[in-house]
Amino acid sequence: xxxxxxxxxxxxxxxxxxxxxxxxxxxxxxxxxxxxxxxxxxxxxxxxxxxxxxxxxxxxxxxxxxxxxxxxxxxxxxxxxxxxxxxxxxxxxxxxxxxxxxxxxxxxxxxxxxxxxxxxxxxxxxxxxxxxxxxxxxxxxxxxxxxxxxxxxxxxxxxxxxxxxxxxxxxxxxxxxxxxxxxxxxxxxxxxxxxxxxxxxxxxxxxxxxxxxxxxxxxxxxxxxxxxxxxxxxxxxxxxxxxxxxxxxxxxxxxxxxxxxxxxxxxxxxxxxxxxxxxxxxxxxxxxxxxxxxxxxxxxxxxxxxxxxxxxxxxxxxxxxxxxxxxxxxxxxxxxxxxxxxxxxxxxxxxxxxxxxxxxxxxxxxxxxxxxxxxxxxxxxxxxxxxxxxxxxxxxxxxxxxxxxxxxxxxxxxxxxxxxxxxxxxxxxxxxxxxxxxxxxxxxxxxxxxxxxxxxxxxxxxxxxxxxxxxxxxxxxxxxxxxxxxxxxxxxxxxxxxxxxxxxxxxxxxxxxxxxxxxxxxxxxxxxxxxxxxxxxxxxxxxxxxxxxxxxxxxxxxxxxxxxxxxxxxxxxxxxxxxxxxxxxxxxxxxxxxxxxxxxxxxxxxxxxxxxxxxxxxxxxxxxxxxxxxxxxxxxxxxxxxxxxxxxxxxxxxxxxxxxxxxxxxxxxxxxxxxxxxxxxxxxxxxxxxxxxxxxxxxxxxxxxxxxxxxxxxxxxxxxxx
DNA sequence: AGCACGCCGACT
DNA sequence: GTCGGCGTGCTC
Numbered sequence: 001x002x003x004x005x006x007x008x009x010x011x012x013x014x015x016x017x018x019x020x021x022x023x024x025x026x027x028x029x030x031x032x033x034x035x036x037x038x039x040x041x042x043x044x045x046x047x048x049x050x051x052x053x054x055x056x057x058x059x060x061x062x063x064x065x066x067x068x069x070x071x072x073x074x075x076x077x078x079x080x081x082x083x084x085x086x087x088x089x090x091x092x093x094x095x096x097x098x099x100x101x102x103x104x105x106x107x108x109x110x111x112x113x114x115x116x117x118x119x120x121x122x123x124x125x126x127x128x129x130x131x132x133x134x135x136x137x138x139x140x141x142x143x144x145x146x147x148x149x150x151x152x153x154x155x156x157x158x159x160x161x162x163x164x165x166x167x168x169x170x171x172x173x174x175x176x177x178x179x180x181x182x183x184x185x186x187x188x189x190x191x192x193x194x195x196x197x198x199x200x201x202x203x204x205x206x207x208x209x210x211x212x213x214x215x216x217x218x219x220x221x222x223x224x225x226x227x228x229x230x231x232x233x234x235x236x237x238x239x240x241x242x243x244x245x246x247x248x249x250x251x252x253x254x255x256x257x258x259x260x261x262x263x264x265x266x267x268x269x270x271x272x273x274x275x276x277x278x279x280x281x282x283x284x285x286x287x288x289x290x291x292x293x294x295x296x297x298x299x300x301x302x303x304x305x306x307x308x309x310x311x312x313x314x315x316x317x318x319x320x321x322x323x324x325x326x327x328x329x330x331x332x333x334x335x336x337x338x339x340x341x342x343x344x345x346x347x348x349x350x351x352x353x354x355x356x357x358x359x360x361x362x363x364x365x366x367x368x369x370x371x372x373x374x375x376x377x378x379x380x381x382x383x384x385x386x387x388x389x390x391x392x393x394x395x396x397x398x399x400x401x402x403x404x405x406x407x408x409x410x411x412x413x414x415x416x417x418x419x420x421x422x423x424x425x426x427x428x429x430x431x432x433x434x435x436x437x438x439x440x441x442x443x444x445x446x447x448x449x450x451x452x453x454x455x456x457x458x459x460x461x462x463x464x465x466x467x468x469x470x471x472x473x474x475x476x477x478x479x480x481x482x483x484x485x486x487x488x489x490x491x492x493x494x495x496x497x498x499x500x501x502x503x504x505x506x507x508x509x510x511x512x513x514x515x516x517x518x519x520x521x522x523x524x525x526x527x528x529x530x531x532x533x534x535x536x537x538x539x540x541x542x543x544x545x546x547x548x549x550x551x552x553x554x555x556x557x558x559x560x561x562x563x564x565x566x567x568x569x570x571x572x573x574x575x576x577x578x579x580x581x582x583x584x585x586x587x588x589x590x591x592x593x594x595x596x597x598x599x600x601x602x603x604x605x606x607x608x609x610x611x612x613x614x615x616x617x618x619x620x621x622x623x624x625x626x627x628x629x630x631x632x633x634x635x636x637x638x639x640x641x642x643x644x645x646x647x648x649x650x651x652x653x654x655x656x657x658x659x660x661x662x663x664x665x666x667x668x669x670x671x672x673x674x675x676x677x678x679x680x681x682x683x684x685x686x687x688x689x690x691x692x693x694x695x696x697x698x699x700x701x702x703x704x705x706x707x708x709x710x711x712x713x714x715x716x717x718x719x720x721x722x
Numbered sequence: 723a724g725c726a727c728g729c730c731g732a733c734t
Numbered sequence: 735g736t737c738g739g740c741g742t743g744c745t746c
Binding site: 010011012 | 723725
């Protein structure tokens with residue numbers, strides 16, 4: 001007896017089913033299959049065929065395969081299992097995260113098995129004796145009852161929406177009304193419209209007129225191929241390198257693209273992007289590329305999936321391309337340090353890590369292409385393009401007057417205004433907690449255990465200093481322990497505050513806001529009119545300002561002083577990305593900072609990203625942080641504080657005896673200790689890959705609170721899903 | 723993840 | 735005396 005193991009897009013391991021009795025195919029490994037699930041139908045992937053008896057409980061029968069050819073090959077199935085193990089999650093969780101478009105809408109028809117007695121039909125289902133019926137009208141629970149009794153015959157297939165368009169079919173007759181003729185000619189000029197209502201609107205007639213034309217056969221609906229998004233193609237000269245490097249760094253965006261073009265000519269090559277905005281910037285240079293990303297309709301993505309499976313020269317994709325059943329010649333991860341690579345779903349996996357695993361599984365080379373490569377790939381053979389020469393202007397906040405805009409910064413903005421140019425003002429917008437530091441001397445509140453700044457929390461009248469990494473807490477001092485002066489107000493300048501300050505100092509300079517949540521209409525700026533754009537790092541993903549002359553960070557330290565060992569690396573990369581914000585101009589990069597001597601600033605002054613990263617890596621190795629180790633975050637959340645606390649203590653107690661010194665950090669309350677009504681606690685593991693694997697084995701079953709695992713934490717603030 | 727089953731407080 | 739809260743366990 002053959003059994004199917006079916007991976008469903010649910011946080012579960014694959015489930016066993018009997019093969020559909022109506023379909024005896026055996027070459028179904030990797031095909032999508034429709035199965036009964038809790039009385040309804042779900043779509044999964046056959047990940048294993050096993051011969052044998054299943055005794056413990058009665059298995060259900062799968063209903064039908066959706067595919068002729070497999071969606072996934074054995075290579076992808078094996079990868080899925082391996083990646084799930086690596087991410088400490090269920091196979092189904094990862095399947096759901098990587099293929100959010102797996103389940104198509106279904107065409108489902110049912111009837112009573114002809115030889116069955118209609119008397120078995122429960123009330124409401126009598127129609128099933130009459131022959132094939134669409135399933136949607138019937139109670140799924142009752143249908144499942146018949147299914148289980150073995151008297152239901154079913155047909156299931158993928159539902160394809162027919163992309164229809166209204167077109168002219170025959171010449172208008174003289175008898176038609178003026179309005180009808182107008183509508184007919186309007187449609188002829190438009191060639192096609194998507195609906196009757198749209199034509200009525202376009203022609204300025206009632207829908208009834210259009211309907212009349214359809215009924216009389218002058219116009220009608222035809223199926224059309226979904227129109228591909230028009231992309232302006234560009235063909236720059238490929239930039240030949242002496243050898244193909246594992247990591248490519250530096251230069252301007254266009255130079256990196258040119259270098260890539262020189263070594264991804266034959267294909268198939270997968271280019272992985274952290275976000276759609278960046279993918280779109282590459283798209284014009286890869287005219288034949290298939291693209292796959294979350295802004296496309298699910299149906300469109302399924303179509304591209306089938307197409308890509310047949311072969312492709314280039315595929316530009318977000319993480320959704322990772323499971324494509326193609327044997328790549330090589331894979332390229334673009335901007336491998338981007339935080340957008342963190343999967344938002346249950347697996348919490350980090351795509352560059354998954355990509356490396358994928359390349360290993362296929363035995364193909366993987367490459368990384370970034371403005372500044374991540375610490376994780378730093379040791380790989382590199383080709384370094386000369387970095388863009390930034391014009392850096394450091395404003396020392398210990399000397400400058402004026403806050404949040406110093407006099408010098410206002411003067412710069414005034415010049416921008418006088419010369420009718422454009423400026424960007426960038427805010428770190430870390431709202432809820434800040435770092436406590438002295439205005440007079442260099443002292444700042446540091447954690448005694450972690451070599452990280454403590455975060456300042458307002459708790460009643462007293463300030464509380466807390467380490468978000470290890471949980472250490474102390475009371476905030478009233479006076480600076482080093483020089484006895486009063487403490488700098490630990491407020492970080494947000495976008496709103498900056499807009500106010502700009503309105504006050506430069507009322508005549510038009511202001512625009514640009515954050516992930518609120519985007520002003522930038523058309524005047526894009527048309528070249530003067531103005532200042534105030535926003536968060538969302539600006540990096542926004543359109544290019546044609547007259548950009550100044551990039552100002554009123555509180556650059558806000559980007560450095562996150563309680564996070566990766567903060568400096570991120571800040572350094574941000575500065576280089578700002579230097580490359582305009583494709584060929586070199587805007588002045590003005591930073592208001594308490595730390596003009598910060599290594600990242602020196603790196604920009606000396607145009608030497610290598611120097612900075614070497615220093616950073618030495619630090620990571622000294623402290624045992626990634627990439628010198630692997631980290632895994634365990635998170636427990638519950639609406640009741642004691643329950644959550646209890647659970648995390650249980651977990652810590654179970655791990656303590658196994659852990660060596662320094663491997664177990666915490667438990668600590670999450671930086672936002674209560675979020676969406678849940679109390680959140682963290683526990684961090686930090687050690688070698690092998691030790692992490694050992695520690696993660698047989699975690700205790702927690703009662704009460706739910707455990708979530710972040711297999712590759714990138715940022716140590718906020719809940720996992722923020 | 724969803725969903726059903728199962729034990730302890732505020733109501734007609 | 736019941737209705738309903740969500741904590742716990744299961745899904746082939």
